[in-house]
């Protein structure tokens with residue numbers, strides 16, 4: 001695996017307004033360092049414990065994104081450094097993030113995870129629930145979180161038409177939420193697209209792609 005080469009291949013395909021999150025879950029720090037040395041500064045992990053361990057060992061100018069499902073009782077472990085939490089799917093979780101961010105005198109950026117896939121295995125809120133959350137007075141009182149956009153995962157399928165439909169559903173949801181911005185945080189991010197479909201995702205309006213195996217190689221787990 002030539003991580004530097006892979007990174008260059010991918011970044012050369014990204015428009016300027018699209019952020020690349022290098023998804024490094026299960027990979028050793030030496031692989032992440034290779035990406036770092038090639039200039040990558042945004043890394044995504046799906047387990048809090050693993051992200052904490054890597055964060056401790058790596059340079060401090062990295063932006064760490066939590067892209068996996070978040071258990072409320074573990075938010076405290078990452079509250080000191082996490083830059084963006086992609087998978088916020090309830091008010092309770094948002095409230096806990098706010099509480100932990102406050103302890104460190106920080107504002108933590110969050111994305112609302114929207115369920116766009118047909119499968120029921122994927123986490124996320126319905127567009128209607130997201131709208132209700134954004135509009136609620138309670139959310140407006142959470143001064144240590146900032147909702148800056150939405151995140152979605154398409155169905156695991158080869159059917160590109162279906163994936164495209166689901167990506168478009170997320171883009172539409174984003175457009176419908178935009179005017180409900182809270183605490184002066186601008187809604188600007190649409191996190192969608194992975195190794196197999198990031199180009200399609202960008203065509204459908206993605207501003208942030210989460211790419212793992214195309215950079216670091218296949219995962220064992």
Ligand SMILES: *Cc1c(COP(=O)(O)O)cnc(C)c1O
Pocket residue numbers: 023025046067068153194195196210211212213214
């Ligand atoms: C693992 C993972 C990715 C990256 O998947 P690849 O197919 O390896 O690019 C993206 N998003 C989430 C939420 C993931 O868990």
